[in-house]
Amino acid sequence: MTPASASDFWPETADLSLVFSPDRTVFRHPDGTASTGYDLLRAAHRTAALLPDAPIVSLCQDVWHFTVLFLATILRGQSVLLSSDRTPERLLQLVASHSAVCVMLEGETAIEELPVGTLVLPAPDGSGTDQPDNPVIPFDREVATVFTSGSTGQPVAYAKKWGALVIRSIVARELLDPEETASSLIGTVPPYHMYGFETLVCQAVHTRSLVATGPTAYPADWQKMLGLTTTPRILITTPLQMRALLQADLDTPPITRIVSAAAPLSEDLARRSEETLHTVVTEIYGATEIGSIELPRVLWRQNDP
Structure with a gap:
């Protein structure tokens, strides 16, 4: 893989269109069908026409629905509010x-x-077969507001601007799309959480990656999504879900890499996941305020012959 150069990260060279390269396949659905970027744009424009002129709190859990509504909100000139707390009161x-x-x-x-x-x-x-408008979004346009969990007090809001999201997606390619061919991203995490928003929604919109959609409640759901996609497959998950996948003992197609976040990952779980699934496990540390920071789990390999 040729590493991205520093110039790739500057606003002048980043593609600030609503959907990057819309003729590519972006989503793979549970029924085996695929959606291109133009399909995504058509759905977003049609949804935007039905939205009020107000910020949107998306209640969507499916990553395809969530992404459509996210882009529709931008087309409407508004922003989405993302909170991991989904209680009616919040x-x-x-x-x-x-x-x-x-x-x-x-x-x-x-x-x-x-x-x-x-x-x-x-x-x-x-x-449809038309090629709908794919507008360039201003670099400093605020498109989302993400809230902390509030575990240490009241939730705090952080504005996310379009250009910064684009740049972060490009930088994340080395972790989430490291091969010569485009990666398939399979997520077990919700798109309204900052982790899922960055690794699934933003990757689908801003990079060449393909994202699997569908139910994500159980290991059998993840197995199905893995089976619908092609290699290289990147599984976006958490330690709790990694443990559940190992305990389910399901046959899965090859997984190139597992990316874990949202809770501490033990060395034992990482090692067992690598050995059982014949993959490489990478842990991400991050926060709502700054997004994700990569930290590969390589400590146990340093003494290998």
Whole structure:
């Protein structure tokens, strides 16, 4: 792999279009079908026409639905509010404090209790042969507000600007798309969490990576997504889900790399995952404020012959 040069990270050379290279395949769906960037743009434009002129709290859990709604919100000139706390009380706080609207798309698994005033829109349809507008988004345009968990006090909001998200996606290629051919990203984490937002949603929009969609509740769901995609496969997950995958003892196609975050990863779990799944495990440290920082788990390999 040829490392990206420093010039690739400057705003003047980054592609600030809403969807990078829209003629490529971007998503693979549970029924085996695929969506291109133009399909994504068509769905986003159609959804944008139905949105109010207000910030959006996305209740979508499926990464395809979430990405469509994220881009539709940008097309509408608004931003999305991302909170890992999905309780009705917290969602209503966001609505009240930001004059926002909760939005869910049909076909989504509903959260336990939809907040009052939730807007339920038709499932996004990306069919067609036209090439819809793919606007260039200003580098300093605020497109998302991400909130900390509030575990040490009140949740704190951090604005995410379009250009910074694009640059972070490019920089992350060495971790998430390290091969000569485009990687397939399979995520077991939700897109409304900063971890999933960066590694799945932003990678799908800003890079050449393909992202698998579908249910993510159980190891059998992850096995299905792995089976729908092609190598090189990168599994985006957490230590808890890695442990569940090992315990399920399922046959899975080759996994090039496992990326883990959101909780401390023990050396024993990393080693067992590598040995059982014949892969390489990498841990990410990060925070809502600054995003993700790579830290490969290589300590146990240093003394190998």
